Amino acid sequence: MSICSPSSSTSSTGKAWIVHSVLAGAALAVAIGAHAYLGRARKFRTRVVGIIPARYASSRFEGKPLVHILGKPMIQRTWERSKLATTLDHLVVATDDEKIAECCRGFGADVIMTSESCQNGAERCYEALEKLEKKYDIVVNIQGDEPLLEPEIIDGIVKALQAAPDAVFSTAVTSLKPEDAFDPNRVKCVVDNRGYAIYFSRGLIPFNKSAKVNPRFPYLLHLGIQSYDSKFLKLYPKLQPTPLQLEEDLEQLKVLENGYKMKVIKVEHDAHGVDTPEDVEKIESLMRERNLS
Numbered sequence: 001m002s003i004c005s006p007s008s009s010t011s012s013t014g015k016a017w018i019v020h021s022v023l024a025g026a027a028l029a030v031a032i033g034a035h036a037y038l039g040r041a042r043k044f045r046t047r048v049v050g051i052i053p054a055r056y057a058s059s060r061f062e063g064k065p066l067v068h069i070l071g072k073p074m075i076q077r078t079w080e081r082s083k084l085a086t087t088l089d090h091l092v093v094a095t096d097d098e099k100i101a102e103c104c105r106g107f108g109a110d111v112i113m114t115s116e117s118c119q120n121g122a123e124r125c126y127e128a129l130e131k132l133e134k135k136y137d138i139v140v141n142i143q144g145d146e147p148l149l150e151p152e153i154i155d156g157i158v159k160a161l162q163a164a165p166d167a168v169f170s171t172a173v174t175s176l177k178p179e180d181a182f183d184p185n186r187v188k189c190v191v192d193n194r195g196y197a198i199y200f201s202r203g204l205i206p207f208n209k210s211a212k213v214n215p216r217f218p219y220l221l222h223l224g225i226q227s228y229d230s231k232f233l234k235l236y237p238k239l240q241p242t243p244l245q246l247e248e249d250l251e252q253l254k255v256l257e258n259g260y261k262m263k264v265i266k267v268e269h270d271a272h273g274v275d276t277p278e279d280v281e282k283i284e285s286l287m288r289e290r291n292l293s
Contacts, residue, residue, distance in 0.1 A: 045137040045162045045229065050088040050154065052078055053114075053124040054104075054144040056097035061276055065100050065144050070284050070293065074274060075100065076107045077147035084151035087158040088140065094128035120251045126233050138162070139233050143224040145273040147283060148292075153267050157227045160195075160263045167196070168232035169255050170263040174270075176219035185275045187222040187250060189264065197262040200252050223269060226252070232260065 054065040054075055061067075065075040075093065082091055092110045095101050096118070101111045112131050118124040125141050138161055140154055153172050161170040173189045180186040184202040191197055199205060200222055208214055228236070242257035244250075255262055274280055287293075 044165065047134070047136045048087050048089050048138045048140065048158055048227075049129070049132065049134075049136040050082055050085065050091040050140040050142050051112075051125045051128050052082065052091070052093045052142045052144045053118075053121040053128075054093055054095040054097070054100050055118075055124075056095075056100055057116075061274070063099075064274060065095075066103055067274070067277075067280055069147050069274075069280065070287055073103055073107075074147050075104060075144050076109075078142065078144050078149065079104070079107070079109050081147065081149050081151060082142050082154060085154035085158075086151070087155045089136070090132075090134070092128060092132070093144075094124045096124075122228070122233065122251050123237050125228070126237050129230060129233060136230050138227050139230050140227040141225065143273055145275065146224065147274070148286065149223075149225065150267075150269065153223065153225060153269065156265050156267060157225060157263075160265045161227050161229065164261070164263040167261040167263040168229045169226060169252070169260065170265070171197070171226040171252070172223045172265050172267050172269075173220040174223060174267055176221040178213050178215065180221065181213045181219065187224070189220045189222045191220070191264045195264055197252070197256060197264050199256065200248070200250050202248055202250070220266070222252075223267070224273060 052075065056063050056065070066073050068074070069077050079091070079093065082088070090110075092112050093100070093104045094112045094114050095104070096114050096116045101113060104111050112128040114124050114127045118127060121141050121143070125139050129136065129139055138158055140158060142149070142154065157170040157172050161167060164170070173191070176186070176188060181204045187200055187202055188205050189197060189200050190205050204213070204219070206217070236254070239254055239258055242254045244257055245253040252262065274283060
């Protein structure tokens with residue numbers, strides 16, 4: 001007879017106690033885990049800085065940030081619009097040019113000087129972030145050539161990134177006008193049914209076999225403004241350039257090609273940025289129509 005064999009009643013009681021303990025422990029763990037998660041959620045990506053990258057030496061439009069739009073430098077108009085966003089804790093201009101820096105300081109902007117070696121706005125934002133004294137969870141890359149940018153769009157992409165912990169990047173799109181379909185300066189975007197970016201292109205996407213614009217298809221125009229998780233932004237410059245990024249000359253593609261997720265929101269926005277000198281007159285006409293000074 002084995003002296004170690006328990007009776008069946010003792011065994012059943014023991015098993016029941018073990019099951020009860022496991023269930024109670026699991027319930028406690030869930031409660032603690034939920035509390036910890038909610039605590040993190042409340043603090044998730046809370047501190048936000050807006051950075052306006054601005055460079056003087058543009059191949060398409062040299063000195064673009066300083067061009068006057070109805071009497072004010074374009075960079076000032078972008079700054080003033082961005083200051084209206086409610087989600088930004090701080091706003092700075094990042095530039096490698098002293099003329100731009102002097103102009104910005106003149107209207108009260110905080111300026112961070114960056115190197116001329118930055119390849120794109122994301123790298124300039126990263127360098128500026130490293131020089132900031134305070135730590136931030138989200139960096140908003142605000143295009144300096146969007147003088148009519150609605151502050152609600154800034155708030156929208158920040159909230160989209162805060163609500164999507166699996167994304168490291170967020171941006172905005174609007175409806176593409178038929179006349180912009182084949183303009184390579186107007187970047188197009190396609191998204192999946194959960195609102196994550198699939199691809200960006202200077203060409204028309206999707207492109208049908210008729211090679212014509214389908215008036216019934218909801219093509220999307222990328223607005224350029226984007227926000228990053230600050231930890232990802234620190235990683236971004238270390239990622240090697242990717243084939244699609246180089247071919248399209250679009251920094252967002254390096255994010256997608258490396259397997260990261262990008263959240264996209266759709267907004268109503270009928271004014272595009274200033275890419276060429278000809279766009280200045282268009283923006284000024286639109287501002288006159290809206291009685292914007």
